[in-house]
Amino acid sequence: MKTVGIIAEFNPFHNGHKFLIEESKKRTGADYCIVVMSGDFVQRGAPAITDKFTRAKSALDSGADLVLELPSYYALGSAEYFASGAVSLLNKLNFVDYLCFGSESENIDLLFNIADILNEESDSFKRNIKENVKSGKSYASSRESAVFSELCAINSSICECDKEADIKKALTLPNSILATEYLRALRKANSHITPVMIKRIGESYHSTDLTEYSSATAIRNSIKKTSDGKLTLEDSVKNAMPETSFKLLNDKLLREEFVKEDILDNLLYYKLLQNKGDFTAFLDINESLSNKIDKATDKYKTFDGFCNILKSKDLSYTRISRCLMHILLDIKACNMQEYKADNFTSFIRILGQKKSSFPLLAEIGEDSEIPVINRLKDAEKILDPLPLQLLNETLAASKVYNLLCGQKNVSEFSLPPIIL
Amino acid sequence: MKTVGIIAEFNPFHNGHKFLIEESKKRTGADYCIVVMSGDFVQRGAPAITDKFTRAKSALDSGADLVLELPSYYALGSAEYFASGAVSLLNKLNFVDYLCFGSESENIDLLFNIADILNEESDSFKRNIKENVKSGKSYASSRESAVFSELCAINSSICECDKEADIKKALTLPNSILATEYLRALRKANSHITPVMIKRIGESYHSTDLTEYSSATAIRNSIKKTSDGKLTLEDSVKNAMPETSFKLLNDKLLREEFVKEDILDNLLYYKLLQNKGDFTAFLDINESLSNKIDKATDKYKTFDGFCNILKSKDLSYTRISRCLMHILLDIKACNMQEYKADNFTSFIRILGQKKSSFPLLAEIGEDSEIPVINRLKDAEKILDPLPLQLLNETLAASKVYNLLCGQKNVSEFSLPPIIL
Structure with missing residues (x-):
């Protein structure tokens, strides 16, 4: 069987x-x-x-x-x-x-290599990310470059110019990320x-x-x-x-x-009010995002509108909506x-x-x-x-x-x- | 002035x-x-x-x-x-x-006497209530009898038969209670x-x-x-x-x-769910009422209906609705x-x-x-x-x-x- x-x-x-x-x-x-x-x-x-x-x-x-x-x-x-x-x-x-x-992607070997790099978190990998961030790159793109460098170290043939696009896809397309x-x-x-x-x-x-x-x-x-x-x-x-x-x-x-969207709109707003400005106990919400949520609560109208108010270059709409669901459902980091x-x-x-x-x-x-x-x-x-x-x-x-x-x-x- | x-x-x-x-x-x-x-x-x-x-x-x-x-x-x-x-x-x-x-009532002296008895909480007063409760009377009626006894001790003329009705009124009518x-x-x-x-x-x-x-x-x-x-x-x-x-x-x-009653109905139900069965931190809610609320939550439909489910001989509708408002508004005993x-x-x-x-x-x-x-x-x-x-x-x-x-x-x- x-x-x-x-x-x-x-x-x-x-x-x-x-x-x-x-x-x-x-x-x-x-x-x-x-x-x-x-x-x-x-x-x-x-x-x-x-x-x-x-x-x-x-x-x-x-x-x-x-x-x-x-x-x-x-x-x-x-x-x-x-x-x-x-x-x-x-x-x-x-x-x-x-x-x-x-x-x-169809290239499972590439994904396996990436998986191992991410699991291992070698010193060179972490250093590489840090340096990229310092040089002004976003975290996501710093991580991408660092993965690319690590892949080259494993197998230089992966790093031929035409492969970089594949690697980028593997790191950014939603199903490949999950894979x-x-x-x-x-x-x-x-x-x-x-x-x-x-x-x-x-x-x-x-x-x-x-x-x-x-x-x-x-x-x-x-x-x-x-x-x-x-x-x-x-x-x-x-x-x-x-x-x-x-x-x-x-x-x-x-x-x-x-x-019903209006019920969702009301419940989340109520929960935001109840929490009195500190949201750091909820999963994925750090102090900076917590403060941002607190400051924006006065402008709250709908769940969707609130996600749009809070999203930024570094925090996608989805990331925000997930955090707000953690608040709504009392999903705690601890x-x-x-x-x-x-x-x-x-x-x-x-x-x-x-x-x-x-x-x-x-x-x-x-x-x-x-x-x-x-x-x-x-x-x-x-x-x-x-x-x-x-x-x-x-x-x-x-x-x-x-x-x-x-x-x-x-x-x-x-x-x-x-x-x- | x-x-x-x-x-x-x-x-x-x-x-x-x-x-x-x-x-x-x-x-x-x-x-x-x-x-x-x-x-x-x-x-x-x-x-x-x-x-x-x-x-x-x-x-x-x-x-x-x-x-x-x-x-x-x-x-x-x-x-x-x-x-x-x-x-x-x-x-x-x-x-x-x-x-x-x-x-x-118009009898401010009577209310003053009652106020003093309640403020003083003498040993005889407390003992009297306890004995009445033990004999099977409700708490409210035990308290009433105890007040009556104390009043007689202060001034026996108050306790003529025709006054008992006045005293009962003073202790039970809403404006007199507040007065x-x-x-x-x-x-x-x-x-x-x-x-x-x-x-x-x-x-x-x-x-x-x-x-x-x-x-x-x-x-x-x-x-x-x-x-x-x-x-x-x-x-x-x-x-x-x-x-x-x-x-x-x-x-x-x-x-x-x-x-809007439906918003109230939804918010309270949501708050009940969020609290995971323990409501004793809220003002006026003891363990027994907390358990009662917890057990009844599955039958919740509306705020009003829930008050009716929870009310009993000892707990009036108003007492219940006030407790539920304490839950809704996070009003804590501490x-x-x-x-x-x-x-x-x-x-x-x-x-x-x-x-x-x-x-x-x-x-x-x-x-x-x-x-x-x-x-x-x-x-x-x-x-x-x-x-x-x-x-x-x-x-x-x-x-x-x-x-x-x-x-x-x-x-x-x-x-x-x-x-x-």
Whole structure:
């Protein structure tokens, strides 16, 4: 029995995701595909377009066999934490054979070299960055140059002039950045999982064109407000998504079970007021950003507007929105330190499964070094304090998500399991 | 120059309030009437019907000369803290001659006797309460019996059978309870202020009839939703309010500058989620109530519904709603202890004044043992840490109030002073 793992957000689930699942099974010959999926919030610092169970259902309908929840701390972490949390979870299962991921690049050796350089953090590498920064370069571009120098030292053929563009791509394109982080995490964990890179097809990550392989961004942007204030999908989106996924998303919109922006605007502002000017306890927020947030609070109107006020050359919109989500969801730096020190605390929380995946679950029971939560109400008995805390944080994030959707009384404890 | 003080909420300002101001000047011969008024939240645990500046304007238009803000901690405190905070403020001005207040009773001697019994807390009084509670009586009725026994010991003529009803009234009717607390606070502060009790005219506190002297409750209840979802006042309310007060309130409704219940519902639920089950740090919430709130959070739908879920024989709706406001506004028991130990920390924050009251302000500058905040932005320089903290808490409460009204960007720092 062979198993391939995939790490994803499916925000929403589209043809590109279906292709990735199918291709990953085909390329590896795996019998099963396990997905580790972000819960109700996604890494760019936003609530997901539909709740986690709906997105899990879409994935199961299009080839996934088992969907596990990536805890909120990792789902909303930097690329490094996102990858480390997800890889750690798959690795601790102890029976996953492959990790498949898309990338703009096809050169896995290059990414492996970069991963090793970043993991090693040699003295020359660190010195190089420092000197570049001193000479006036931005941190990102200093790091790029330093990686390039290290690569040349390993293998001078990499550093031929025509390769510099490839390296730049590997360090700056979103899927390649994640791919590198997966490789770093696998190496650090001494994992026996074999990484398999699949070249992304279709539109680029940020593209807004609507085609058969549209990006999730393009699909989200195609949601329009009708004259009576309701939300609806453009018809052309049908071409970009598997039928079930389209239907599930469309139903959510019709039933108005989606995030109301005004609620998000109000809750974040309220939380900013409550915190009385000091935000340094939250993950990724240093004193300088904390002061900036404090000073700007008087100008707050909307979440989106506030991100735009705060963003700068050094702090992207996404970086800001992620920090603001940390504030909204009470994601603290000290907790993340604990989880990290615990080898990225994990638990198995099944969002959905195919009937045919029951042998997989037996495997989890036998082989894994990670607790399985079959029924939420047993979690307190099963989990050690740290994973229990992480689970509770993740459940609390989902309660806030439901509140954002205008649904205060949805309890995960009473939801029936999703079995397709 | 004689000055009379009044302590009020004016929620909203009606004919009964106008009568109280006029009568207080007439009865005492005072040249000026200073009002200490609750800010944006009122003692029954609710946001005020209009913001504090609008209510101050109404009062100035109907006979008040100067309106000072009662800080949020006292405005949302128990009757004892409400009275202590307000009396302490007036007392520290050092030139107020009278304190006028309405009461259902006319027997100020009886209230003085009760005030002394409650202040003294003699051993026999405490023992008496304990025994009554042990015998199965509720705390409130045990306290009542104990007060009655103490009164008999002071003066047996008080305890003739026909007086028991009077005493019960004094201990249970809302204005009498407050009146007793004013007297307690004056005694405790060894104040030179002379209390003057004025019998309430018109409908009782909780009455919902609309007449010339309607209660504030009746007026608030007369606000109706029109078919297009807007709020409007019943025409008959015009008879119950001075013209300006009616117009100011009506304008607020027309401009939709009032508290949106759904925002309140969402913010409180969010705060409950954020607090992760322990509410004992908040003022007036003991472990038992904290557990009750925690257990009930799953059933939360609206603020009002939640109060109804939590209320019981021992905990009135009002007591619950006040506790929930403490949670919403982050009003902590430890802070109140500090303010109390500081002889009820105060500052002079002028919400509005009449031009003719300028001599009063000169008096404040000369005689008072309490800092005057003329311009908010100077507060940090003028105030000691504790009053500064109380001011900041009060300003933060108003920011939440503005958020509840859907107005995120109103800054008190930029509002022009209200001078009539």
